[in-house]
Amino acid sequence: MSVATSGIERSGSKAGARRLEGAILIAGPTASGKSALALAIAERNGGVIVNADSMQVYSVLHVLTARPGAEELARASHWLYGHVDPAQAYSTGMWLRDVERLVGNGAISGRPVIFVGGTGLYFRALVEGIAEMPDIPAVIRNRWRAALHQKGAAALHEMLSLRDPAAGEQLRPTDGQRIVRALEVIDVSGRSILDWQAGVGRPLIDGLSARFIVVEPDRSELVARIEKRFDMMMEQGAFAEAERLGALGLDPMLPAMKAIGVRELLAAQMGKMTLDEAVQRAKTATRQYAKRQTTWFRHQLGPQWQRIAKAENGLKEA
Template sequence: MQGPGQEEVGGRLKGAILIAGPTASGKSALALDIADRLGGAIINADSMQVYAVLDLLTARPSTADLGSVPHHLYGHVHPSTSYSTGAWLRDVRRLADGGALAGRVPVFVGGTGLYFRALLHGLSEMPDIPAAVRQHWRGRLADEGAQPLHALLTRRDPETATQLQPGDGQRIVRALEVLDASGRSIRDWQGAASRPLVDIGTARLFVLEPDRAELVRRIEVRFDRMLDCGAREEVRALTALGLDPGLPAMKAIGVRELAAAAAGEVSEDEAILRAKIATRQYAKRQATWFRNQFGPEWQRVADPRKVVEMLGQGAEVSQ
């Protein structure tokens, strides 16, 4: 396999390789192999692996792997931050604009379907929401409930309000946040999608679809390995930060379960069982999303080794 260095042309990354798949499907090892063979740079496309502290429970690549080829957007976000798809796409754009991907094949790998969709189809730009504004509206939602805020949104932005259910608190609050932060309706922002960053015509798109029984086995073995390597200590370090349990990082699989065991609320065996079940359920949801949301331009592969063969047998990265 040989791959020329890639460049961003007209604001679009040419010749990128995108690897999606459920957790524990072997995506990271495959990306590392491809990047090593092609002189690539790996860009994380997993919404949990962006968070610091959670090295083990999010199955982030090891320190040795991170140092073997360039890796980007791993562990760069503090767990106190509610990181979004838009923030991730802006970070990818900054990498490209700053030359971090120059002369290398961009290899995007992860399990977050919305990240891949944003790369290929663009994303409506949204304003940054100041923490004070976010806290204000989420506090009001907790205190008052969704329906009074929907009535408020009806007065301030009636067209948006008509598109939302009165009980959909999260979307109502999001609309109010954007309105406060920017002075513009969220509909205005949604109507101005950014240009796709990855050129789909020259990209290679792969979805890993491993055998279900083998995936379950890998999930079980991997979680046991996480425990052996210090996952309990990792959860203690995270909970010691005293963060809002509603933050995305606090919802990483294994955090709630191991924290409950540490607090004596459940036995450790029960916590481990719950975490493994949750991981299997999450992998099933990911696989279903990829199956329903990704079109025929995505090549579906059961064995990661097949991707290496496909890229090496005349299926070269387009320029």
């Protein structure tokens, strides 16, 4: 039975998590074919697929994030797709804790585990671990989210610089989400977020037995795939999906509202641009995002990562 949502309880800790052996990690830019590769490996090896894409976690965003469809879900078990409310600012730490719960409760035990996605920080967290951070009560999180919406990032950056000068110096005044996170942490713990981040994390996977693959397609081929895929998204209801998300009245600074295509299609809905203009801008944004992903993978992923030009080439040894 395929699982599109995790059904995970929001409790638990690292103490019960075991280190995964024989995991397969597949990274790559958007539209590179990495999800198809993961599915092929899962079918061949009887494996389970765990999402490592920060946008595919959100429940409303199905078409615009290219989440696996019903056919793919029927072919292999999928976890951590569409399990987060878009009103939530989901983080790398939250994702890693969700993976730890899957490992701890045996949900993905006994079969090869394939992590696939385009969020580099998720893969880094798997391989290196992540420092423990304090739990943030909802009332504090909501208060700072509201402050960000009402006062703006620059004003909150000034507050942070007074309370935590070191963190304020490291963060850009426009980086609202990270500024809010730093304010939340110092509110709850009385300690700088930098102190917490300096802690040593625990890797969740066994690096010696893991297989590391990063898909690096030819640029012209990737651009063509991006163009074709967004056209297919429009045929599959991307505009209506953006409308449904917009109708929730969420803070535009939330991560889900920043998914590529959402802002552009909502602008078309409000008459600020034509639909054709919105589509072209979304395609441009996707190409730019893919370039940033490729650059990050090139400079941040170490020599243990096998680099392949075509996703299907990674099936030979996996």
